[in-house]
Amino acid sequence: MGRSVAAGGRWPGRGRIGGVTYQQPPAPQWPSVPSGQQPPVPQPQWPVTVPAGPQPPSVPGPAAQAVTGPQPVNYPPPVRVEVVPGTPYGLAVLGAPKTASGVAASALVVGVGSILVSLVVWCFGVAGAQQGWGGLVAGAFAALAILLGAAGVLLGWLGMRQIRLAAGNMTGRGVAIAGLVCGAVGLLLAAVGLLTAIVLSSR
Numbered sequence: 742m743g744r745s746v747a748a749g750g751r752w753p754g755r756g757r758i759g760g761v762t763y764q765q766p767p768a769p770q771w772p773s774v775p776s777g778q779q780p781p782v783p784q785p786q787w788p789v790t791v792p793a794g795p796q797p798p799s800v801p802g803p804a805a806q807a808v809t810g811p812q813p814v815n816y817p818p819p820v821r822v823e824v825v826p827g828t829p830y831g832l833a834v835l836g837a838p839k840t841a842s843g844v845a846a847s848a849l850v851v852g853v854g855s856i857l858v859s860l861v862v863w864c865f866g867v868a869g870a871q872q873g874w875g876g877l878v879a880g881a882f883a884a885l886a887i888l889l890g891a892a893g894v895l896l897g898w899l900g901m902r903q904i905r906l907a908a909g910n911m912t913g914r915g916v917a918i919a920g921l922v923c924g925a926v927g928l929l930l931a932a933v934g935l936l937t938a939i940v941l942s943s944r
Contacts, residue, residue, distance in 0.1 A: 842913035845900030848920025852893030855927025858886035862931050866938025879938035886931030893924020 819833035862882045869875025900917030 837910055839910055839912050842900050842904050842911050842917065844896055844903055845913035845917035845920060848893050848896035848900050849916050849923065850920070851889050851896060852920040852923025852925075852927060855886050855889035855893050855924055856930065857927075858882055858889060859927045859930035859934055862886055862934035862938065866934055866941065869938075869942070873942055876935075876939045876942035879935055883931045883935035883938075886927055886934075890924045890926075890928025890931060893920050893927065895924075897921025897924060 817835060820836045821834050823832045823834065824830075825832060859882075862879045865882060866875045866879035869878055897917045897920040900920065901914060904911045904914045904917065
């Protein structure tokens, strides 16, 4: 076969395969290790060269996970701090956030609606005065405007009372006052518009 094997099953130092002469490298010689001990592990020599090409994605360690973890929450300053008896610790009492009064907002909406409906009373009262139906149509819208105006005044008063009893934890006093004023104005305009429509229709 063009290859010879020495006795003992080992490859010779030189030989020929297919007409090519080759040189067998010497076998590594390991130092003798006493029985019961592990052979020494070869340590890498620094610096270690990194092969070129795409590198596998790095797995974030505990430090990187700690950086991307939950961020601290900025709490508002406490209203007061109560000391726990017998301990060096204290209990911080945080202030509750202020909320807007829904009753005050409803008073403003109803009050503005009362003014708009009272303007309709004036329009129908004046436009239908010559035909004789102005007082009737204006009276129907005047009843709605008066109810809305009364509701605006009542809700505005209730909103101011609710905000006063909240002791600074609720906002919207200005909105409640605006709703009360708008309701009163709508109520007054509706009543005057109804009287005007009746007088003009009776002529």
